[in-house]
Ligand SMILES: Nc1ncnc2c1ncn2[C@@H]1O[C@H](COP(=O)(O)OP(=O)(O)OP(=O)(O)O)[C@@H](O)[C@H]1O
């Protein structure tokens with residue numbers, strides 16, 4: 001049977017008469033929680049942005065023909081020699097075409113599949129860009145631009161011009177930003193491309209493409225699928241890559257295996273292609289939590305010290321309370337309540353402050369060449385950070401309050417009253 | 421027989437700094453409505469005994485009864501409640517909670533007991549303060565009143581739950597003779613008007629002589 005009104009009233013009186021100490025302790029918690037909220041929001045925002053940067057340009061499943069040696073060499077098919085040792089020297093990949101030989105049936109299959117959000121065909125070609133005396137190596141990706149716009153956010157990365165311009169132009173090109181700069185080209189200019197075989201084709205620049213990743217921007221440009229097929233002298237079914245977006249990204253590894261065996265084709269899922277990004281994300285999270293927990297531990301020590309001091313000062317009061325019938329548990333609850341009040345008030349203030357900081361950062365201007373779609377710092381707002389924040393605050397103040405309050409519970413009133 | 425307090429063979433040792441037999445075979449009782457005083461030389465064990473009787477000290481052998489109920493061996497939670505409801509205690513030094521008002525100090529044990537509403541408790545507390553002639557100080561902070569006034573506040577607090585016995589450890593020790601007389605008269609009045617039992621440790625011969633019975637202690641024993 002705990003008499004909460006009395007206990008809380010005593011706790012409140014203690015806190016108010018020691019207002020400065022209370023404030024110091026509460027601000028410690030506020031600072032810890034606000035830092036946590038700000039850090040985690042900012043770090044996660046950054047993580048998401050960096051991940052998106054890659055993920056948006058990486059299909060969930062990528063189908064292509066990889067040039068590699070046949071896994072099962074012909075000799076293995078030959079029964080007569082199975083009992084003997086087999087030596088094969090200088091194994092070379094079979095002369096293989098880059099083209100996906102059954103691309104159109106695969107595309108049809110993918111269109112029917114419910115797991116698939118969309119599949120876009122691409123034809124890649126190695127070419128040289130020629131402008132005046134400049135000659136730069138690179139590749140040309142033939143795409144169905146309107147499909148790409150639907151499935152990826154390629155349109156975010158077209159910094160000049162519009163996707164429609166490419167669609168409406170048979171010999172249009174979305175030139176990589178790095179290339180445009182190197183060759184001093186701008187929209188409306190012409191650029192010549194030369195195939196490996198030496199054929200020259202003039203193309204008209206209808207837009208500039210900037211992904212933010214220098215390697216890509218320095219070598220890659222987009223044209224219509226038909227344009228690549230024409231440049232290479234290939235037919236309409238010349239497709240080298242199929243990019244697939246799934247409805248559920250988590251299914252990518254399984255789905256990619258399935259496609260690979262179904263069509264005997266190389267299929268890589270986004271997970272294989274970008275294994276390193278998860279590591280980066282994890283490390284950034286680790287740093288965020290390590291810093292926040294450190295701050296909260298510091299705040300916890302503040303509370304611990306202040307309660308210890310308070311209990312030392314209030315020794316006589318504790319003895320009186322116990323002598324007049326308050327139990328050790330009541331006394332402990334009085335001091336626990338003080339810790340928890342400090343934790344709750346400090347924690348809530350911390351949430352508010354953290355939110356304000358996050359909003360400020362979210363509105364701070366952040367312009368960089370490399371990231372054309374970003375103009376303020378990325379901040380992630382999620383209710384879960386605030387829930388974790390307040391739970392953090394409560395747990396740390398609980399621990400910080402428990403130890404001193406337990407000491408108060410054990411104080412022997414006789415000793416205090418005797419004055420020893 | 422109507423015994424409010426009874427002890428049987430209470431013995432207590434202090435083990436530190438060395439074994440010291442401070443209370444030896446204490447057996448005595450206090451009747452309902454009796455005003456008893458304890459006297460004895462300094463160091464004879466009076467305070468030590470009183471702490472045991474008030475249930476604050478549990479390290480002893482023998483048995484203690486309050487209202488004919490065995491108290492010895494109960495846990496701390498139960499002892500707190502017994503102390504809250506049945507025992508009033510006044511210290512030599514008027515221990516009040518200095519951050520609370522006089523009225524709040526008096527009300528606190530009753531609020532802890534939680535048998536009455538806030539209004540009733542406040543009304544009763546004001547009555548006690550009036551009886552002790554300090555009702556004008558009710559809203560003062562407890563740290564801002566005189567020593568004699570503090571002692572009376574402490575008595576009012578000890579009485580708020582209408583205990584069966586009021587114990588005091590030299591409650592007049594720090595008061596001048598006029599204030600000491602005052603406190604004695606209040607005790608006398610409580611005994612006569614409300615049939616309260618009192619057990620008061622004192623060094624004041626005059627004070628003790630006016631009580632119903634003097635319990636004399638010497639070297640940890642009751643000698644008369
Ligand atoms: N915590 C303790 N540890 C060891 N010895 C103690 C302790 N408390 C008291 N004593 C000793 O026990 C004896 C009795 O002490 P107590 O306080 O009961 O005396 P008293 O009769 O109340 O004296 P006074 O009249 O001066 O208040 C004293 O000799 C004292 O030194």
Ligand SMILES: [Mg+2]
Nearest residue numbers: 466467468589
């Ligand atoms: Mg004493």
